[in-house]
Amino acid sequence: EAQVTQNPRYLITVTGKKLTVTCSQNMNHEYMSWYRQDPGLGLRQIYYSMNVEVTDKGDVPEGYKVSRKEKRNFPLILESPSPNQTSLYFCASSGTLRGTQYFGPGTRLLVL
Amino acid sequence: GQSLEQPSEVTAVEGAIVQINCTYQTSGFYGLSWYQQHDGGAPTFLSYNALDGLEETGRFSSFLSRSDSYGYLLLQELQMKDSASYFCAVSDYSTLTFGKGTMLLVSP
Numbered sequence: 452e453a454q455v456t457q458n459p460r461y462l463i464t465v466t467g468k469k470l471t472v473t474c475s476q477n478m479n480h481e482y483m484s485w486y487r488q489d490p491g492l493g494l495r496q497i498y499y500s501m502n503v504e505v506t507d508k509g510d511v512p513e514g515y516k517v518s519r520k521e522k523r524n525f526p527l528i529l530e531s532p533s534p535n536q537t538s539l540y541f542c543a544s545s546g547t548l549r550g551t552q553y554f555g556p557g558t559r560l561l562v563l
Numbered sequence: 564g565q566s567l568e569q570p571s572e573v574t575a576v577e578g579a580i581v582q583i584n585c586t587y588q589t590s591g592f593y594g595l596s597w598y599q600q601h602d603g604g605a606p607t608f609l610s611y612n613a614l615d616g617l618e619e620t621g622r623f624s625s626f627l628s629r630s631d632s633y634g635y636l637l638l639q640e641l642q643m644k645d646s647a648s649y650f651c652a653v654s655d656y657s658t659l660t661f662g663k664g665t666m667l668l669v670s671p
Binding site for chain 1 (some may be wrong): 593652657
């Protein structure tokens with residue numbers, strides 16, 4: 452089954468404790484992206500990757516890092532989480548058409 | 564940059580037809596997409612328009628006018644399960660930018 456997976460699905464952490472949210476896709480997509488969703492603000496892009504070892508900032512990259520060492524994986528790293536990073540995070544991937552993206556199930560993060 | 568405008572909420576009854584409009588301003592444009600998101604779930608792709616005109620997929624249709632920077636999603640024969648948030652999004656070569664979403668409430 453074609454899918455995007457994310458782990459963990461739920462995470463409660465404390466300010467300053469580094470964390471990683473994993474994302475993996477099995478569709479051989481070159482393009483992957485991370486979004487955060489906050490009430491009333493829609494989905495905002497954090498980082499994206501056009502291919503292995505090629506990443507770029509989206510609209511809200513501050514406080515986040517990513518890496519793309521393999522085609523299927525695109526982890527999101529919060530090196531020093533803060534409460535304003537409490538949000539619902541989605542990973543997505545697509546083929547050649549950026550407009551047709553497949554989303555993972557989401558990760559709910561609470562930073563205390 | 565990109566910006567999109569869509570209504571925040573639309574209400575309708577089962578069996579009716581509803582249209583959700585989207586206007587956009589963009590510095591680069593490949594296409595207009597629509598996504599559905601049920602409460603707490605992941606966005607799921609509904610449709611993509613790169614060219615002017617109407618695209619039909621079952622009960623859902625999507626329209627694009629590039630000259631007017633305008634599109635809409637048309638949902639026919641509404642069902643209770645269509646109650647969800649609907650997002651329009653514009654794509655360029657590298658990014659997908661979403662509107663803030665329209666909450667559709669379908670009542671019996």
